[in-house]
Amino acid sequence: MAALTRVSGSVGLISLLNPPVNALSAAVRQGIVDTVRRAVSDPQVKSVVICGQNGVFCGGADIKEFGGHMSGPPLVPIFNTIEAADKPVVAAIEGSALGGGLELALACHYRITQSKARLGLPEVSLGLLPAAGGTQRLPRLIGVPAALDLITTGRHLTGAEALKLGIVDQVTDQNTVEAAVKFALSIPSGCNICRLHLSERPGVMQRVKKSAHGAIAPVACVQAVQAAATLPFTQGMQREQELMATLFGSGQARALQYCFFSQRVVSKWSSPSGSRWDTSKPKPVTKVGVIGLGTMGRGITVALALAGLSVVAVETQQQQMMAAQHAVSGMLERTARRRGVSLVGDQIRYSVELEAVADVELVIEAVFEDMALKEKLFKQLSTLCKADTLLCSNTSSLDIDHLASQTHSPQLVVGMHFFAPAHVMKLLEVVYGPRSAPQAVATAMELGKRMGKVSVAVGNCSGFVGNRMLMPYVEEASFLVEEGASPEIVDRALEEFGFPMGVFRMSDLSGLDVGWKVRKARGLVEPGQMSRVRQGRRYSPLGDLLCEQGRFGQKTGRGWYLYDSAGSREAQPDPWLQSFLEEYRARQGLVSRRIDSQEVLERCLYALINEGFNILQEGIAAGPEDIDMIYVFGYGFPRHRGGPMFYASQVGLAQVLQRLEHYQQLHPDIPHLRPSSLLRRLVSSGSPRIQRWREIIRMPHSSL
Ligand SMILES: CCC[C@H](O)CC(=O)SCCNC(=O)CCNC(=O)[C@H](O)C(C)(C)COP(=O)([O-])OP(=O)([O-])OC[C@H]1O[C@@H](n2cnc3c(N)ncnc32)[C@H](O)[C@@H]1OP(=O)([O-])[O-]
Numbered sequence: 220m221a222a223l224t225r226v227s228g229s230v231g232l233i234s235l236l237n238p239p240v241n242a243l244s245a246a247v248r249q250g251i252v253d254t255v256r257r258a259v260s261d262p263q264v265k266s267v268v269i270c271g272q273n274g275v276f277c278g279g280a281d282i283k284e285f286g287g288h289m290s291g292p293p294l295v296p297i298f299n300t301i302e303a304a305d306k307p308v309v310a311a312i313e314g315s316a317l318g319g320g321l322e323l324a325l326a327c328h329y330r331i332t333q334s335k336a337r338l339g340l341p342e343v344s345l346g347l348l349p350a351a352g353g354t355q356r357l358p359r360l361i362g363v364p365a366a367l368d369l370i371t372t373g374r375h376l377t378g379a380e381a382l383k384l385g386i387v388d389q390v391t392d393q394n395t396v397e398a399a400v401k402f403a404l405s406i407p408s409g410c411n412i413c414r415l416h417l418s419e420r421p422g423v424m425q426r427v428k429k430s431a432h433g434a435i436a437p438v439a440c441v442q443a444v445q446a447a448a449t450l451p452f453t454q455g456m457q458r459e460q461e462l463m464a465t466l467f468g469s470g471q472a473r474a475l476q477y478c479f480f481s482q483r484v485v486s487k488w489s490s491p492s493g494s495r496w497d498t499s500k501p502k503p504v505t506k507v508g509v510i511g512l513g514t515m516g517r518g519i520t521v522a523l524a525l526a527g528l529s530v531v532a533v534e535t536q537q538q539q540m541m542a543a544q545h546a547v548s549g550m551l552e553r554t555a556r557r558r559g560v561s562l563v564g565d566q567i568r569y570s571v572e573l574e575a576v577a578d579v580e581l582v583i584e585a586v587f588e589d590m591a592l593k594e595k596l597f598k599q600l601s602t603l604c605k606a607d608t609l610l611c612s613n614t615s616s617l618d619i620d621h622l623a624s625q626t627h628s629p630q631l632v633v634g635m636h637f638f639a640p641a642h643v644m645k646l647l648e649v650v651y652g653p654r655s656a657p658q659a660v661a662t663a664m665e666l667g668k669r670m671g672k673v674s675v676a677v678g679n680c681s682g683f684v685g686n687r688m689l690m691p692y693v694e695e696a697s698f699l700v701e702e703g704a705s706p707e708i709v710d711r712a713l714e715e716f717g718f719p720m721g722v723f724r725m726s727d728l729s730g731l732d733v734g735w736k737v738r739k740a741r742g743l744v745e746p747g748q749m750s751r752v753r754q755g756r757r758y759s760p761l762g763d764l765l766c767e768q769g770r771f772g773q774k775t776g777r778g779w780y781l782y783d784s785a786g787s788r789e790a791q792p793d794p795w796l797q798s799f800l801e802e803y804r805a806r807q808g809l810v811s812r813r814i815d816s817q818e819v820l821e822r823c824l825y826a827l828i829n830e831g832f833n834i835l836q837e838g839i840a841a842g843p844e845d846i847d848m849i850y851v852f853g854y855g856f857p858r859h860r861g862g863p864m865f866y867a868s869q870v871g872l873a874q875v876l877q878r879l880e881h882y883q884q885l886h887p888d889i890p891h892l893r894p895s896s897l898l899r900r901l902v903s904s905g906s907p908r909i910q911r912w913r914e915i916i917r918m919p920h921s922s923l
Pocket residue numbers: 239240242278279280281282283294315317318319320322341342345347348349350351353480483
């Protein structure tokens with residue numbers, strides 16, 4: 220899987236052959252061993268160029284091999300042999316040089332790269348570290364601070380950035396392999412590995428640990444680079460191997476690698492009606508209308524403009540429109556500066572007239588979350604837009620099928636549920652109704668991809684996947700507080716698990732009035748009432764009672780926590796809340812008990828997971844990967860835990876079932892603790908690997 224040819228008389232050209240990304244599988248590694256040996260021993264070869272076939276240098280080690288028995292020659296001695304070769308070896312980098320691919324290039328004596336190529340060491344995002352010499356060679360080449368940044372974040376660089384940092388010797392816009400051959404012909408033999416004077420960076424470990432939220436790979440990456448700074452090369456390499464060995468078999472590495480593949484699985488969407496990603500062709504879209512320029516509409520406008528689309532942004536209130544225009548310009552400016560790209564914005568046209576969207580190919584409605592308002596708007600859009608214009612709603616929970624029924628062409632209606640801030644958050648839920656055409660789903664998915672989103676296609680139900688699962692999670696947290704926990708106890712347990720914020724800090728940030736409005740719309744709120752049973756099930760009025768006191772969270776300076784001032788972010792425990800809770804429990808006849816972090820995690824997470832099984836059973840999500848990517852990219856579920864469904868598979872489905880049964884016995888009035896029948900089916904099928912759940916879900920129930 221690597222070929223050697225002789226070009227320009229004396230250059231041995233080694234091509235890696237393993238489409239699509241020339242991953243370093245066992246066969247490729249063997250191919251490199253053989254071709255390097257032949258090139259080095261051929262007296263007619265004076266220098267060597269290594270490149271990848273089909274415009275990609277190398278995507279790194281073959282991640283698919285990690286799950287099984289590793290065979291074939293290991294990378295470290297191969298790269299050491301290349302580095303020690305007495306003929307100059309040049310890497311010709313096109314497309315990507317990532318992970319082991321960049322480590323291969325670092326072992327070469329020179330690197331020539333295409334300007335648009337992507338270079339990086341993303342192993343940390345797979346729960347690993349660059350263990351083929353990357354943690355030792357990169358700091359020696361570019362210094363400790365720059366190497367730490369690249370290795371602990373896994374971020375990609377362009378060829379131009381790599382040149383600036385000193386990772387590559389030359390950047391070209393011409394044919395990279397030809398440039399590398401020319402370069403190889405011009406250099407004398409010898410190696411240019413630069414041995415920088417390295418020193419440790421104080422304080423890095425503390426910073427990395429804090430932002431890792433419990434992930435172990437970033438910490439190991441720092442330890443490995445510290446070894447480069449303090450130990451001779453050979454000992455540093457040994458340390459790199461030891462640290463890799465601890466990461467390689469860890470649950471976190473398995474979870475992160477599952478996320479890598481799941482992200483790709485969800486792009487291959489399918490729906491119960493039989494429509495699929497590979498048989499549904501998206502409609503070309505160049506011009507999009509956005510209706511409603513509140514927080515969501517502004518973010519969506521920015522995300523569309525950054526993706527290079529023409530946008531017609533409509534806000535019928537003149538003053539609100541002016542404010543939005545100003546805000547969008549600022550957001551675009553800041554994002555362009557951060558990304559180092561030139562400012563876009565001239566392709567946005569603002570209007571106060573709905574008719575301005577008459578000629579767009581797709582409309583995204585982002586008005587207030589009010590069904591009557593949306594119904595009216597969809598009726599109007601259906602009349603004034605072109606007959607084949609796709610009408611999408613950014614609703615976070617309303618019935619897409621009902622909205623579709625307001626239009627002349629219900630097959631052209633889908634949900635595009637963005638997450639705030641829409642130009643930053645990676646997740647997009649694409650919601651299809653029973654009547655949505657496959658092309659409408661494919662078009663929304665493709666548009667999400669162009670906007671750099673992880674798009675997940677889901678079925679229509681109240682709250683879709685993400686918000687529907689959030690309900691039991693948030694409710695359990697409130698029940699725990701009624702029973703004796705404090706918001707701090709609940710939040711601490713969830714943050715130690717890896718969430719960036721616990722339930723209560725998160726609610727304070729997004730505003731307690733948001734959930735209050737939703738509960739009011741569902742007829743659950745009874746002002747001034749303390750009853751704990753509503754609509755036939757357990758209910759906690761705590762959130763409503765706080766809102767009645769004007770405690771809306773950060774924006775009012777008090778909510779579940781106390782803040783220095785309105786808008787401040789520093790949450791302090793609130794003595795008022797403590798006495799309020801004591802009084803509440805006394806009036807309800809509740810005897811406060813000690814609640815530990817295990818109970819917090821089990822009740823909140825298993826309730827969330829259980830709803831995930833219901834969603835799978837109903838076919839709202841096609842597979843566990845869809846749910847997991849929604850939670851990882853949209854709800855801060857720790858990526859190193861793989862997502863809620865993967866986490867359940869790691870805990871053990873029988874254990875999750877048994878704990879749900881236990882809690883359901885204690886709390887028979889909480890329906891979301893009643894174990895899902897799919898969970899029971901999976902347990903009775905022997906708790907198969909998560910990759911097999913789709914088969915079991917599709918199996919007729921009677922066969923079990
Ligand atoms: C000793 C340890 C040494 C070392 O330090 C460890 C490593 O190197 S760890 C590795 C560090 N390297 C990384 O983390 C880089 C991971 N890769 C990427 O970031 C992107 O794939 C890349 C940017 C290369 C191309 O993006 P794109 O053009 O949008 O294309 P795409 O993303 O859609 O992928 C196309 C297909 O290729 C598949 N596949 C891809 N890479 C690998 C792989 N390494 N392996 C196996 N398969 C891989 C991918 O699943 C997909 O398959 P399918 O069946 O068609 O769904």
